Amino acid sequence: MAESEGYRDSAGRDAGSAAGPDTPDPRRWRALAVCLVAGFMTLLDVSIVNVALPSIREGLHTPESDLQWVLSGYALAFGLFLIPAGRLGDARGRREVFMAGLVLFTLSSAACGAAQSSTWLVIARLVQGLSGGLLSPQISALIQQMFSGRERGRAFGMFGTVVGISTAVGPLLGGLLIQAAGAEEGWRWVFYVNLPLGFVCLLLARRLLPDTPSAGPVRLRDLDPLGILLLGAGVLALLLPFVQAHQWPGNGKWLLLAVAAVLLAAFVGWESRCGRRGTQPVVDLRLFRVRSYWLGCLLILLYFAGFTSIFFITTLYLQSGLHYTALQAGLAITPFALGSAVAASPGGRLVGRYGRPLVVLGMATVAVGLAATALAVHLVPGRGAGWAMAAPLLLAGLGSGLVIAPNQTLTLSQVPVATAGSAGGTLQTGQRVGSAIGIAAVGSVFFAQVGSAAWSTAYDHGLIVSVAFVLAGLVVALADVGGARRGRDRTRQSAPSPADR
Incomplete structure (x- = not known):
């Protein structure tokens, strides 16, 4: 895709024409920054609330069932709206849908922070999840629209960095906010932190984000x-x-x-x-005839089942089992975030050269890192476990940086830009489904062991299930590599030799 194609500014002018028909618009990187900040906010709210649950329970006297919905309600609403929102952005205009989602997300964040009862908070979180699902698929679609070639890999690499950091740094940031504001009211600032970010993003989105060339008035039946x-x-x-x-x-x-x-x-x-x-x-089923697309969706579903469940059981183990504070638990997980941040951008740049084998390397590294984490907790029980798991979590984070962004680049590489929103929404729905399945499966094993054994043993068993999901994703990646290699061999064999020409 030529980057100047259809890239128009807020006034409707062709943004590529000012610099020449084939010259990329220099504002595309600033537009990407707006997308990344918005993506950071929506993904951060998946993980940041984990360490805030004790504070919410104390501040609002919330029953356990409502606490579960504070977490799961957001993820559920988020996952439900990803594909329809992607289709809406493709049809009505990605910038317009992006801004609508951003406004709703900022307002619902304010409603969460101002909650006076657990019912109020649960409803606000459902709306927040809905708006996150509205916003998120526009980001990958805008990257598809604004970038091509190696630059697209770099852009998805930066987005992968944001995914890794927002998922892993959430507990640390939540712990810092609660530590600063106090246990009873500190949870409110977990949501209020979105307000200035949302306001600034909204101002910049109107100015920098491109229109969608194929967008126009939409009737309900068109959706x-x-x-x-x-x-x-x-x-x-x-x-x-x-x-x-x-x-x-x-x-x-x-x-x-x-x-x-x-x-x-x-x-x-x-x-x-x-x-x-x-x-x-709403979903073009022809996409699933594309090998790179359906295998990438399956791979990331399995990977997110193992990836996100790590943070769920690690924060539980550290806070409930070892009596770490929210801040200490967040700090213990930070090495994973650092590793993911360091590796994601190079992963995005290198995927064009190495392709799926880069993802295979990343998933193998994650599996080794998680297995080493379980071993470290086994060898260093007690409150020293947080220090013992630092190095293996760093290794797992480095591997994760080579999985998320490169896989997204490869999965969407053959998707037409006109359907990028719904394709990206389908991919992210796989992530949400994987997260829900992984947390339920790993959590079930973890809680079953807590009832009959030590917390460290429960954590070991939970990590084994996480590693199993990652290894299943690794098998899918290896199958893709093998299939691609066989396809290249068949192509070479069927090509006429110089003597036959």
Whole structure:
């Protein structure tokens, strides 16, 4: 894609024309910075609340069931709106949808901070998750639109840095805010921190973000409302039993997985019908004929199942098992964030040269790092565990930086820019589904062991499940590498030799 194609400023002028038809607009990096700050806010709120839960319980006298929804409600609403929001941005305009999501996210953050009851907070978190889901797919779509070639890899590398840092630094930042503001009211600043960032981003987004060339007035039927309804209900039925695994006793909740299968099958049938009739579906199923796309979606689902569950059980182990403060628990996880930040940008630059083998290297490094973390906790039990896990978590973070951004670049590399929003939303929905499944599976093993063994043993068992998810993703990556190599061999064998020409 030529970068000057369709890149227009807020006044509707062709931003590439000022510098020449083939000259990239110099403002694209500033526009990227706006996207990255907004992405940081939405992803930060997935993890920062973990260490704030004791403060919320104390400040609002919140029951355990509501605390669960403070965490899971955000992730659930976030995941439900990713694909419809991506489709809306493709059709109506990514900048417009980005700004609408940013306004709603900033206002709902203020509502979370001002909550006077647990019900108020849960509702505000649901709205915050919805707005995060509205905003997030526009970021990957805008990167697709503004950059091409090696620059796109660099841009996704920077976005990968943001993903890694926001996920891992959330507990540290939350701990600092609670330490500064006090245990009873400190949790409010976990949400208020979004207000100045959101206000500044909104001012800059209007000025710097490009229009979507193919956007125009949209009728409701153009957004495939039945497809959105079937997809939303299917994703909801799929995620709920995992999100509520510890709140809904018994095995009846798993029947929702069968309901999800029926709804998602109906969704696929409806979308196929839309394609045959020539109408625009919410998800273009032809994307899943692209090997790099469907394998990348599966890989990242498995990786996020192992990746995000690490922080969930680590903060629980350190705070509840070893009685670390919120700040101390956050500091213990920081090496992972540092490693991810260091490796993500080079990963984005190198993916164009090395391709999927770079992701294989990253996932193998993460698996080794997590296994070493479990060994470190086993060898250094007690309050020294936080220091013992620093080096292995740093190694795992370095590996993670070589997974997220490079995989996103490879997964979206053959996606048409016109469908970049819905494609990016589908990819991120896989991340959210993976996170929910991973936290439920790892959490179940962890809590089962806590009831019958020491906290360190429970942590060891939880990490084993996390490593298993990462290894499953590694198998997918290796299968992709092998398939690509066989495809190249067949191409070379079928090409005529010079003597035959």
